[in-house]
Amino acid sequence: QARLSSSRGHIEHMIHRLSAFALCCLAYALLLEPRPLQPAARAAIAAPVRSPVPLMKGKAKAAKAVKVLLTGDVKGLGKAGELVDVKPAYAENFLVSKGLGNIASKEVIARVAEEAAAAAAAAAEAKKAAVECKASLAQTFGKNGLFIECQVGPNGKLHGSVTAQDVASLIDQRANVKLDKQNIALPSISELGTYSADLKLHPEVSMKVDLVVKKNPITIS
Structure with a gap:
């Protein structure tokens, strides 16, 4: 009888534990079950999202120049x-x-365009003439250079000096080309020898010519 009473108590304890476990499972299932949304919540979800700031359809066009x-x-x-x-x-x-x-105005724009075209044509013609002049000078002085005779003292030094104007005059006489002395660059020349003269024929055209300084056979006392 004592054993029967003990077994009955054990069974009741197991039934109590199983009942508690079943109640927990039921509560968990109820929590996971989806519930229908309220009408207000459904409307909030379905409504389109709107920007709080109105969007600009395009940038303002920049003023025309x-x-x-x-x-x-x-x-x-x-x-x-x-x-x-x-x-x-x-x-x-x-x-x-x-x-x-x-x-x-349109008239002013047209006039300026015509003047610019005329100036460009004149500049092209001037450069062409300078290129032709360079070729002519190279043919005249390119092989032997430009000779100039000067008086020389007993010490071998020149009487006076050779200037850009002297070179310009010689080029005019022998090649019929007129150059401003400002466009002729010379080193310092104080004795006989060969020197290099820089000739600027145009802002974009220049050349070098050998300047040969020789003793003048006629001595002036």
Whole structure:
């Protein structure tokens, strides 16, 4: 009878534990079960997301540049007589108001273009003439150089000196080419010998000519 009573108590204890476990499983299942959303919550989820700041559809177009004919030199922009492209505000508030330029009309733009074309043609012609002059001088003086005779003293030193004007005169006489003495560069010449003369025929065309300084056979006492 004592054993029967002990077995019954053990069985009741097991039943109690199983009941508690079953209740825990049921509670967990209820927590995991999806619940229907309230109407307000469903509406909030379905509504599209809107930006709090209205979006710009595009950037504002920059003001179109205008052409200005400069009447004065403007550092970093151009010189008087040139056409430049600038913003309208800069043109009106600075260039025009300061007397440094005027808004160019179609007629002015056309005239400046014609003048620029004429100037470019003249510059090209001047360079072409300088190239031809260089070829002519090279043919005349390229092989033997340009000779100049000078009076020499007993010590072998020249009486006086050879100047750029002397060279310009010789070139004019022997090659029929006129050069300004400012465009002839010479080293210091004080005795007989061969020297190099730099001739600038054009801003983009230059050449060197040998200048041979010889003793003049006619001695002037």
